[in-house]
Amino acid sequence: MKKKTPKPTINKSRKQIRKELRKEKKARKHEYYTNRNRGGRYVLNPNRIDEVQENIPTSKKGKQKKIKKVVTSDELHFKSLNKEKREQEKLQEEMRRQRNEQLLSANAEEDRNIKRLEKQLHLNKRKSKSTPKSFIEDGLDYLLEVCDSKNLEAAVAAEQQFSAVNDDFAEDLELMTGKTKKEKKENPVLDDSEESDNNMNEDLSSNEDMDDDDSIEEDDVDVNPMSDEESATTKDDDVDVNAMSDEESATTEDDDVDVNAMSDDESVTTGDHDQDHTDDDEPNQEQEKEGDETWEDIYGRTRGKDGSVLPANENKYVPPAIRAKMEAASSDDKARSEKLKRLQRQLKGLLNRLAESNMHSISSQIEELYMNNSRNDMNDTLTTLLMDSLVTPVLTPERLLLEHILLVAVLHANVGTEVGAHFLQVAVKKYDWLFRQKNSVENKVLDNIVCVIAQLYNYKIVQAQLIYEILHKLSDRFTEVDIECILLVLKSIGFALRKDDPLALKKLILSLQEKANNAESGLRDNARVKFMLDVLLAIKNNNMTKIPNYDTTYSDHLKKLQKTFVHKGSYVTTLNIALEDLLKADEYGKWWVVGSAWTGKTTEAEAKKESAVKTGSFTQKLLDLARAQRMNTDTRRNVFCIVMSAEDYLDAFEQILHLGLKNQQEREIIHVILHCCLQEKVFNPYYALLSQKFCEHDRKFQMTIKFSIWDKLKALQECSLNQLSNLAKLLTHLFLERGLPISTLKIVQFSELDKLSLRFIRQILIGILLCKDEDVCKGVFTNVARSDKLKLFKESLKLFISHFLVSNLRSGAIPDDQKSLLDERAKLVNNILSASDKKIIFK
Template sequence: MQSSNVQVDSTAGKYVPPHLRNTGDDERKAELEKLKRNVKGLVNRLSEPNMASISGQLEELYMSCSRKDMNDTLTEVLLAACVTPALMPDRLLMEHVLLISVLHHTVGIEVGAHFLETVVRKFDEVYKIPSESKECDNLVAIVGYLYNFQVVHSVLIFDILKLFVGAFTEKDVELVLFVLRNVGFALRKDDALALKELISEGQRKASNVGSKFHDQNRVRFMLETMLALKNNDMRKIPGYDPEPVERLKKLQRTLIHRSAGGSDMKLRVSLDNLLAAEQVGRWWIVGSSWSGAPMISEQGNANSKQSTAEGQFSAKVLELARKQRMNTEVRRNIFCVIMTSEDYLDAFEKLLRMGLKDKQEREIVHVLMDCCLQEKTFNAYYAVLGEKFCSQDRRFQMTFQFNLWDKFRELSSLPSSTFNNLVQLVTRFLQKKCLSLSILKVIEFGELDKPTVRFLRQVLTKLLKETEPEDLASIFGRISGIPKLGMLREGLKLFISHFLLKNAQSQGPAEQAAMLSERAQVATKAMEAKEAKLKL
C-alpha cells in the first residue's frame, strides 16, 4: 500500500504529475541518464548534412519519452555544447539552433519555448555579473539565431537591444554591434520603424556618454554600423556574410515543409514576459499549466482548479461555448479562439500555435463549420478563415469536404437559417477555388429529393450569377477530363438545363434569364473542354 501513495497526496487527494513522482527513485535516475546519453550522442554527431537524420531520431525520442524530460535534457545538452567561456564558432551555433527550430515546427512550439526561456534566464543571470567570459555573447548569438530561424519574433530582439542601449557600457556597445551584425538587416525588414527609433536612441547615448569611454573606436564603429543599416548598405559592415544563414534557412524549409505546424510559429513574446514566466504564467504556450502561489494557496478550494480555457477566456465566452455544446477542452479552446480573435489572420495564427495533431486538428474544421452554420445570418468571417486553412494545407480541404458530405445527407432536416448559411459557404468555397465542384459527386442526380434540388439550385444559381465568366470557366474546368467524375459532369449539365434555365425563363426578368443562359453555356463548355481535346 505504501507504493500506491506515491502518485496521490493522501491528505489533499491531489494529482501528482509524472515528472514529480518518485523523484528519488534510482530507476528514474537511470532512465534520465540513459536519455541524456542518447540525446548527447545525437547532438555530438550533429552537422548540416545529417540534420534530417538527427532531427528525425530526436522526434522519435519525443514520441517515446516524456516531453518535459526531453525538453529539459535537450536544452541542457545544447547549452553545455554552445555556452562556454570562449566565443563559439557561428556555424556550430547556427546548426544547433536550426535543430531546435526544426523540432519547434515538427514536434510543437513548447520545444522552442522551453529552450528560449532557459536561454533568456541564463542570459539575465550572466548579463548582471560583468566578466571577461564570452558566455553572454554566446547566449545573445543563440537568441539572434532563434530569430533568424523563425522561432522567436523581433519583439524580443528589440527588447534586448533596448536593454543594451539603455545601459550603454563598453560591453553593451560590443553586444549591440554583435547583434546588429548578425540580425540587423532582418530587423530592418521586419520592423524598420522600431529599428530607426533604436538607432536614434543609440546615437543620443553615444553623444552623451560615449566620450567617457577609453576606446572611442568601438562607439564610432557602432554608429557606422547603425548608419549602414539605416541606409541598407551591407558593404559597410565588415565581416557581414548572409550566405551561411540563407543556406541553412533553405535546409530548414525542406525539413519543415511537411510539418503540421504551419508557416508562422514565431513566439511573439517580450523579454519581461519570459523573465516573469514563473509569476505570470506562459501565455504564449497554448495549454501550458501554471502553478503560481495565488492559484494553489487554498488546497480545498475547488474553484481554483481552472482549465486552460477558463484561465484564458471570459466567463461570457465560456458560457457561449457551453451553449454551443463544445463539450471537450480542445473544442472549447478552438471555439474561444475563433470568437475572441481580432480578425481571421489573428485566429488563424492562434489556432496553428495550438499545435494540434491529427484528430484534434480536424476539430478546427468541425468547430468552424458548426459556428458558421449556427449563425442567424451568414457571417463571411468563418468563410474567410476556412479559405485560409484550405490554402494552408490539403488536409484541411479534405476535412471540409468530409464535413460537407455529412451536411449534404442531412439537408432535409436542416433549419432554414442553417440551410441558407450552408449554401453561402459552399458557394464561397467554390468561387475562391478552395474546394472543387467534385464535392458534389456524392449527390445522386438520378434520385434527387426536394431539399437537395433546392440546395443545388441555390448554389448553382448564385455561382453562375455572381461569378465572372473567366472564373466560371476555371471553376467548372477543374472537373473536366477526369474519368471518375463523368457522372457528376452529366448530372450537372442536366440539372442546369432542366432545373435552372427552364425556371429562369418562366419566372425571372428576360435580362436575368439571358445572362444565366450565357453563363450556363460557359460552364457547360468548360466541363466538356478536355473531353473534346481527348476526342481530337
C-alpha cells in the first residue's frame, strides 16, 4: 500500500497572514451589518451557503444532518404581536372580574349603610306609605310624586285643562289684534261716553298727541257711579288697594279715610245718628270735667263730691273681651316699663364706669344692647342718661365731656347714624329751650349744652353750619351768658372752625366786634367782652399762644384712638342738618333718617289752602266720580281728576308734575292710572301712553309700575276677563316701547299656571309677536337673552310659545296671514332666546 505523500507545506510570511486575517475580518463585518439591516436574525450570505454546506459533517451512513429552519424577522414580529394581544385580553378579563367584585361589594356596603340610616331615622318602623317626613323637610318629596297615581291623574287633568284653554286661543287673538271688540258688561264702573270711546284713536301707540276731539274732558265724562248694591257685590273698587305693594299699603290706609270723601248729602243723612251719640256723650264730658271729685262706694256706685249718686249711665258696661284686652294692654305696659327700668340700670352702670381705658369694652356692650332691644328705647334711654350727666348747673369737666361724646361718635359709626342724629336733635331742642329761659351767669346749664354741641362738631358728627347758626343766634342777643357761651365754643373749636370755613368765621368776628362796639357802656367794659375780643383776634391771626390755658392735647389723643374703636368698614357719617330742621323735625319730618317722611317746609294751613285751591278747579261731576272710585285722599283725588280732565297725555303729565308730589305721594300717580285703565270697558291707549311717559321721566315710576304689576299678578283671580285684557294690552305697550322689560314677568311660575294667568301671558306674547315692526319685537327679547341670571325664565318663555302658541296655529279659525306671521316670529324669538346657549368652537 502506497503511503500518502504529505502535502507540501507552504510557509507564509507574517505579512501574508496578517493580510488574510484583515480580509476575513472585513467579510465578517460586512455580513454582520447586512443581516442587522434585514431584521436582526443572523443570516448567511447566499454566496457562502455552498461553502458552509461543504463543511457540514455527515453521519456514518452517509446521510446529511438536518439543518434548522431559519425564521425570518416578519414571522418573529407577528408571533410577538399575537403574544401581546393574548396577554392584553387576559389582563382585561382579569380587570372586568375585579371590577364586578368591587361593584358587588360596594352595593352590599351601600345596603348596609341604608339599613343603618333607616334604623337611626326610624324609617324601618313606618307603617304608612305616605311621603316620609324627612323627605318633606329636606325638600325631596317631589321625587316621589312621579310614582303617585293621584299625581298622575292630576297631571292628566291639568293637560285636559290646558287643552280647554287652547280652545280660547282664537278669542285671545281677537282681543289683542282688536279686529272684533266684544262689549262685556262685567263690573261696569267707569261708564264713559260712547263718543269718547269710539273717537279714541288706536294709533296713539306711535307717540302722537291726542286730538282735542279724542281727549277726555270734564264736560264729556259721562259718569254712572256704582250703586251701593253693586259696590257690595263686586270687588273692582278694592283693586286700587291691591295695586300697592305690601309696604306701601301699610303706609296708606285708604279705607280709613272714607269720611273725607263723603259729600254734603251723606253728612246730612248721618247727622241724626251723630246727634244721638253726642247726646249720650255729654255726661261723659261732664264726668271728665269733674275729674277726681267722684268716688266709688262699697256697692260700686259712683258718687259726686257732695255724696250724691251719679246717674247709672255713667258706668257703661264693658264686655269681657274688651276688658281682657284692656287688662292685657295694662299688663304689657307694666312689662314694658319694667323692661325700660332694667335697661336704664344697665346703661347707667356702663356709663358710670366709662373711661379711656375701657372705652372699647363698654361700647361693645352697648352695641350688644342695641342688638337685643328696640333702637328707639335705646336712643331715648342713652340720650337721657348722657344729658343728665353732662348738662348740669355746674360746668362739666372737659375730660368727662370728651369721653362721653367719644362714646356717642363710636356708636354713631358702628350702630348707625340714627344714634348721633337722635342725640343731636335732643341736644339742640334742649339748647333752644334753655336759650329762651332767663339764666344767670352762675347757672352753667346753657354753657354745658353749647359745649356738648361743639364737641359733636369736634368729633365730625355734625358740620360747621349748625355751629355758626348757634353762634349767630347767641351774638344777636349778646348778653353776658351768651358771651360766655361764645367764649367756650371759640376756645374749644375756634381753630377748627377757621380751618373749615374761614369766610364764615370772618363774618362772625366782624359781627361780634360790631356788637361789642355798639353795646352799652357797662357791657362794653365787661372783662368777658374784652377777653372774647382778644380770643377772636387770636383766632383770626391763627395765634394759639394768645389764648390762655389753650390745650387740645387730650382731645387730639382721643380722636386718634377713635379710629381703633370703629369697626372695619364703618366710619363716622357727618350730618349736614340746619338748626331750623332740627327744631321743627316734628312738623316737617326727619329727612336725615332713612325711611322717615318729609313734608317740606310748609305749614299745615298752607297745605290745606293749597289743597283747596287745587280741588276747587274741578267740577262737582268729576269729584263725585272720584268719590265713587274711592279716591279718598287729596293726592289720589287730584291725580284722578287731572287724568280724567286733561286734553291729552302730555297735558296730564305736565299737570301732575305741577302738583309737586314727593316720596310716597308720587306712587299714588301710578296706582290711579292703573286703576282707571283696568276699569275701562274697552282698553284706552291713553293710559298706556301716560304710563310710558312717566317711565321715561324717572326710574322710580318704572319701579313703582313694576311693583304694582307684581301685586296684580298675585291677585289675577280677583280680576275679570275685561280687566285681564286691559292689563295685558297695557303691559304689551310698555314692553314694546321699552318702558318696562319683559323680565317683569319673571315672578310668574310657569309650572303652576292656571287658566286666567295662562290666558294673560298668552295675550301679552300675542301682542308682542304680532307687532308691525320686527326690530321692535326682537328688541323686547334681546336683553333677556343676554342675561345669564334669567336662564330659567328664557326656557319657560320658549316652552310656553311652542306649547300654547305654535301648537294652536293648526286651527282653521286663524287667518293665514296671522298664522304665518306668528309662526315666523315664534321661530325668530326662539333663535334669539337660544343664542346665548350656543357655544363657540374655535378650530
